[in-house]
Each structure stands twice: as C-alpha cells, then as structure tokens.
Amino acid sequence: MSERKCTLSVLVENTPGALARIAGLFSGRGFNIDSLCVAETLDPTLSHLTLVTRGDDQIIEQIIKQLRRLIDVYKVVDVTEEGDYVEREMALIKVRAEKENREEIFRICEIFRLKIVDVTPRTYIIEVTGDKDKLEAVIELLQPMGIKEIVRTGTIAMKREKKNI
C-alpha cells in the first residue's frame, strides 16, 4: 500500500493533559507527525489541532480511530479525504539583505506578495503565507541571498463548504 499525506483537523477538550496524550499516542504507536498546530477555538473549552501525518490507508485509519478513542478528543476530521480543502502555512524568513541583493529580494516579494516585516541594515524578515509549495518555492529563491533563519508554523487546514446546487 502506498503512503499518503494526511491532514487531520482535531477538536479536543481544552485540558492540561490532552496535548500530551495526543503526542504520546503518536510516539507510543510509532506514527509520524510532520507538523502540529494548536490554538483556541471560539469555544474556550475546546482546542483545535491541525495535524499532518503520513501512512498507508490502514495506518491512517488506525491513527484516526486511536485519536477518537482518547477520552478528551471530541472530533476528528480527515480534511484530505475528500480533497476539497484549503491549506495554509506561514513562515518567517530572515535573509541577508546586502546592497547587491536587495533589488532581487524586493522582486521576489512582489511576485509572491510577501511582506517584509522587519528591516535592519543587513537583514530583512520576510513573512510568507501560502500552501507548502509556495513556501518551498520562496525558500528556494531566497536561498542564494543567504537565509539566516526560518521559523514555520506548520499547516492549518479547513474543508471547503459543499457547493450544492
């Protein structure tokens, strides 16, 4: 069976042990976590977690069931299952901004609609938002300028509303 990437949207009780339980489930059962993003929801008693993992169909089915088995897990949705979803990730990239490459950095920022959020005489911090492909493309283009540091958020995802006729 072939491996696929899978993005899960998980609602959990906002209790102290919940995240540890989920992390422990993945490490204890040898599942992969590619990225994990946690934040509050509109309901303060629930937290939302976006989790990107990999595996063949059987493993992904196990991951979902095992998550649902946790007492604190309220809901698990495989966002990738039906294909119609929006995925975003953000990165902050600190690049060397020497005289000779500033022009090039500006051009890249313009093409990709990136924001420069911090400026020092020798560096810029650039904010990128988009899907994984866009982030990778930007990183590749900025690489020759000299990237000093990158911080990425990990993916968040949302299913599109069904467009019923």
Added chain:
Amino acid sequence: MGKIMTGAQMVVEALKREGVEVIFGYPGGAIIDIYDELYKTDSIHHVLVRHEQGAAHAADGFARSTGKIGVALATSGPGATNTVTGIATAYMDSIPIVVLTGQVPTKLIGNDAFQEVDTTGITRPITKHNFLVKRVEDLPRVLKAAFYIARTGRPGPVLVDLPKDVQQAKAEFDYPEEIRLRSYNPTYEPHIKQIEKAYQLLEKAERPVLLIGGGVIASGASSEVLELAERLNLPVIMTLMGLGGFPGDHEQSLGMPGMHGTYYANMAIANCDVLLAVGARFDDRVTGRVDAFAPYAKIIHIDIDPTSIQKNVKVDVPIVGDCKRALARLLEVVKEAGKNKKYFKERFKEWWEQIDIWKRRYPLSYKYDPNVIKPQFVIEKLYELTQGNAIICTEVGQNQMWTAQFYKFKYPRTLITSGGLGTMGFGFPAAIGAQMGNPGKLVIDIAGDGSIQMNIQELATAMDQRLPIKIIILNNGYLGMVRQWQELFYERRYSAVKFATIPDFVKIAEAYGAVGLRITKPEEVEPTLKQILTIDKLVILDVIIAPEEGVFPMVPAGKATTEMILV
C-alpha cells in the same frame, strides 16, 4: 445544596455512592487524609496489602472475578510507581479498576518535592484515562467520570491523582447521578446491516469457526455465544482471555488457539472459510505470522473498540458494538432466516468430520511418568476434583499455559490470568482480590516457583484477611518458559533461568501461619489435592514436577500457526 466536605471526605463518599465495599491499599503521607476518613467509616473494608503492586493486582482480580470495579489506593511517589505494573496489566486486558493516588500539594507540583513523581504522566499510556485534580470543586465530577469511564465502552483502568491540599480543601459535595461526556460516546448498538451481512456469510459458509475473546467475558455474552454456537453448529475456539466464555467441556469446544493452542484449533482457523471473531483482538500470540492466519477466511469481527478492528488482520465485516448486544441481534437474524439446527448440522457435517480427524491425530497430551509428577497431570486432576467450580488464578509462564490447556473452564470469570502483559507475580494478589469478592468460593492460584516469589509478601495480606486461598506451585526449579525457549531456540544455553537459592515454600507458608505441604510423587497428587480442598485455610502446596517438561504444541514466535512443534 450539597453538603460541605473536604476532598478526602468526598472520596470516601463517592466510593460509597459507587457501591464500593472493598478497597486495596497502602498508606503514606500524601494519602493520609483519605486514610483518616476510612478510619471513620464502617461501610468500606480496606485491605492493607504489603506492596502497592499487590493492591493494584488485587483490585484487578476483584474486578475480573466479580465484574465490578476494583479500587486501589496508594500514596504519591513510590506508592504510585509501585502500582504501575498493576495498572498496565489491567490496561492490556481491559479490566475496570480505579486507582487513587496521593500527590504532593498543588503548590509543590513540578518542584521535585519529596515523594513527587508525575503520576499522570507516567500512567498516561497505560490508563484508559487519568486525572490530576487541581480544585476540590472538580472532585465529585471527576470521581463520577472515573468510575463511568472505567466501566463503560471497552473497560480499563482509570487513575485519579489527588494532591494533598485538594484532599484537605473544602467544597460543596454534589455527586452527579449521571454523567455525560461529550467527547466519549462508546458505541453499544451494532449496525444491523452489518449483522445481516455477517449472517449471510455464516449461512453460506462451509467451514466456519467462532473465535471468542475477553470481550465476551467483559460484556457477559457467554449465554449468547452458547446459543449461537449450538444453533449454527459452530466449532468454538477461545483465546486465553476468552476461556470460560464457552464451556471448555462442550463437544463443540476446540480449546485455545495460537502459540500454545491445540493442534485442532490452529488447523481449524487455518482452514476455515468464515471466521466470526467476537471480542478478540488478534494478538500476535493468537495469529502467529499474520499473513498465514486464516488465509482462506472471510473475517467477521465484533468488538466494542473500533481500533481493534482492522488493526492486525484485514476484516471483511467489521461490527462495532457491545458483544452481547451484537450476538443477540445476530441470533434474531438467525431465527428470522428460519434455517433450523438440523440444517446447520447437515451443512457442516463434513467440516466436523475433518475437525474430528485433527482431534484424533493430535489430541492435547503428555507422557505420563510414574516416577515424577507431570504438571499437566496435576491440572487434570484438579479439574476432575473441582469440575470447573473454582476460580483459578495463574501466574505467568509454563504454569499458565498448562492451566489454560488442561483445565476445562466452564464458566465466565473463573480464569484470572494476565494475558496481554504476561505479568509474573499477578496471580497470587489477584487471587486475594478474587477471594475478597467471592467469599464462599474456592480460589486457587496455579503458580510457578519463579512467579510466586514476585509478590510472595502478600501472604501476610491473605492471612490478615483469613483467606483460604490454595496456592499450587508447579515447581520445576526453573524459570521454565524461558528455559523452554532456550532449549528449543538457543541450543540449550540455559542463561539465568535457574535460581541458586530456592526457598523452602513449606516453611514460608508456616512462617506466615499458613499450611505448607510438598509432594514429589505422582501417587500423592490426587489425595493431596483432595486434602487441601478440605482445608479452610491458606495452603501452599509445593509440587515438585519434572524439571524440563515443556508446553506443547508450540508455534515458534513469528511462524505460521500451522507450523507447530508437537511434543
């Protein structure tokens, strides 16, 4: 308005509301407030053990033998860590226990305070759920939830960690009558379409097998199993955890499958065309090499835990639900379909003929020896004398497997054994729990000379409570099961399986005020067993058995279950 109470009072009150009459525990600084409340009440009997592992196993044995929740109590730090093996044992076998541990005061948590450990952190992967209670106001709801979670769905251990200041703080005690947890809703009712599909397969089957596991015991489904098996004329195979879920002396019983299962059970599974598995989780000790397990079968799998289904083997008809209800529905469908007993008798006649050939070819057997006691002979005699009317606990190793093979468990909850974790030292404290829960019943621990030494300190506990448990040590002078592996797979390099010092178990019994007996000759077996069954006191019977007797059949680990070593 509820009464104002301290946290410690709430704990004791909640235990009463949950109908708890017996708890097993050991005191310490961080749990002393609860002990103070226990001192003041008569309605809860506290069994003071000699080691917290014993408390957890006793609570477990109580639960397994009664179907009620077992409760254990321990202090923080070392008290809590001592319960860990017991909790993990219960977790692996889905046994409902509630463990209450003391914890350092909330202000000190995280400070490496005296006797502090991260109890909820340590036990997270071995509990169904656990709680650290930080506010006394939360306590009634948490305790209610703990019992509810332990008992419902796929049962399991729940731990509640109680900081000392929470035990001392006061709040209103409003114990909820019922509790609903939005994130926890086990599925009991099976999908009827799936049940119908299952019946379709069974009706068209030519070589069906019914495999039952611990879920049948947990859900109390043994009468449904019996009815279904008899109606459809199905051969029935019981996993270690399922023994007693169907009468072992029934002509349709093929005994246990897997590593030390019967030849005919393994052959039946390997050749069946429909396998109906009920409350069994296809553990590797049952399946052997997975791709060679039931290769020709369409598999129907009933289990309350969705994660058990499609985990180890590919299932054709998954049915999530309570085993008892699912079987009841299946029986309704069977009756509606209208095919009678005779139909299935005819239909599976050839299949039964084949099974009978297997049974005759390699029955469960051993070589009787007039000069030395064979362990299988002891178990056989014990079965003859008790006729299945005893609660049999086991330790782990060869003693456990001989018991599973040669004692024909007739009733549910009569075999108390650590299946999933295989915990040496489990049997005797579990027997204490079982005897506490079943005062009038005969409770026997079949032990090994190694295992019994792992919780032998609980002899004092059993004597305190005047429990007439019978400990039968199958004394081969070896860590026998490991020795057997070394004999078969490590060219007899007997590394670390023989103790230089073996205590005199008869004298140990006497030192505790119990009765100690020893037998060495086959002709002593029957009279001595008869004798101990009449003694209304704790007995250790040290049975010196053939030192290098093996457990057979045996499927080497990782091999197909048809690749059995037969005696």
